[in-house]
Amino acid sequence: MRDDKLNAGEAATRTLELIEKDKVHAVVGALSSAVQLAVNEVTRARGVIYVSISQSDTINEAKDFSKYTFHEALNPHMTTAAVARQTLKKGMKVAHLVADYAYGHEMLRGFKRAQAAIGADNVGEILHPFGAADYSTFMPRLMSMRPDVLCISNFGRDQANAIKQAVDFGVKQQMKIVVPVILHNQRLAVGPDVFEGVVGGANYYWGLEPQSKSAASFNAAFKAANGGAIPTDYGAYGYSGVGSLLAAMQAAGGTDTDKVIDALEKLQYDLTKGPQHYRKCDHQSVQSVLVLESKKKSAMANDNDLFAILANDTGSDDMLRSCSELGHAT
Incomplete structure (x- = not known):
């Protein structure tokens, strides 16, 4: 684990350290949209898989994308x-x-x-x-x-x-x-x-559990591991970012980079809320999008009952900009 301090230069330094000193096979993370682009610049130059969990449109566009780049987060x-x-x-x-x-x-x-x-x-x-x-x-x-x-x-x-x-x-x-x-x-x-x-x-709200077996299972496991605390939106990103990578490594039978990339491109996964997959042309995770409304205090059943779910749009390639618009061959 490394702290990028929400600074692109620090992120690049720490990523290089992970690759050259710790010999990592892959990197997952980043919260800032600018930081993730700095991490991606380092990983793609050195042929290391990077799974970003920060929102960005740019990271999927041809000028910043590489075969090593995967984007687990929703995009703007x-x-x-x-x-x-x-x-x-x-x-x-x-x-x-x-x-x-x-x-x-x-x-x-x-x-x-x-x-x-x-x-x-x-x-x-x-x-x-x-x-x-x-x-x-x-x-x-x-x-x-x-x-x-x-x-x-x-x-x-x-x-x-x-x-x-x-x-x-x-x-x-x-x-x-x-x-x-x-x-x-x-x-x-x-x-x-x-x-x-x-x-x-x-991307996620714990209140999905009545309508999603995946969310109910994820919530239960998270609570058991964290003293009863519920998973947040970015907690879910962290879990699914690492989880999808590990599932691909398991399918690939190891950490060989090209084999893991191939496995990620073929992966159908359901870790927190329902089916997801990485679109092949740009490695964007295709997934559901929630729209939430913050509840007034009198409508909250408990301290964690923060939002009403207005919509749960099923993930589909139609949600995304086209591969050609992003600069990729279709």
């Missing part, structure tokens, strides 16, 4: 399309508050593509620095655009701070707040009152 195109289908209608006005780095830019592109297909109107976009603490200067500008929906495309502490300050400014009284990825840990950190009614996408 899939996520924003699913969220848009549940929250936008023709003629709606949409404004965007966007973190000014790869994650935010790709989510914005996804939302704009989805809203154009639906027929919603874009009324403005504001970029904010990564790690911003103060959003107060942005809120009056966003409110002056008079949108029906505000899409906040940022992550982690940025998401928590932006939504909290939007609520403080009374934004919810004027418009619906939508995020591309609604995060379990941020919702816990900020509380139900701030997040009430906020809609976003997710």
Whole structure:
């Protein structure tokens, strides 16, 4: 295990260390979209398999992709399309508050593509620095655009701070707040009152268990191994990223890189929520996309009952941009 410290340079250094010093056969991980591209640059140059668990569209595009690159996470195109289908209608006005780095830019592109297909109107976009603490200067500008929906495309502490300050400014009284990825840990950190009614996408939510045997089994095993704690969205990514790799190594009969790549390309796996597979042209994991709405406090049955599931879109290649659009031969 290594800590990339959410820094691309640190990630590249640690990845090189894992490959050259520890002689690893594969690398799994990364949370930041920029960090994963740095890891991928190192692994593909040295012929080492990399399974990324961070959202990115770029990592699947021909210029960054290699045969060693696999993307277990959802991507912004899939996520924003699913969220848009549940929250936008023709003629709606949409404004965007966007973190000014790869994650935010790709989510914005996804939302704009989805809203154009639906027929919603874009009324403005504001970029904010990564790690911003103060959003107060942005809120009056966003409110002056008079949108029906505000899409906040940022992550982690940025998401928590932006939504909290939007609520403080009374934004919810004027418009619906939508995020591309609604995060379990941020919702816990900020509380139900701030997040009430906020809609976003997710790869996993423990509340799937009544409708998914896979989720029920995963939840039970995770609780048993972690003192009763439930798995979060990114906990599920970590498990399925490593789990799919180990399943492929088992099928390949060892760690030979080309044999494991071949096994990953053929793998049909179901580790947390239902069937998944890696599309051959770009190694994107084809999987279901959840759309969740944060519950108000009075609707929560317990402290873990955070979200209502608005949609569970079955995974299919139709969710993805085409291989040719990404620059791959079909």
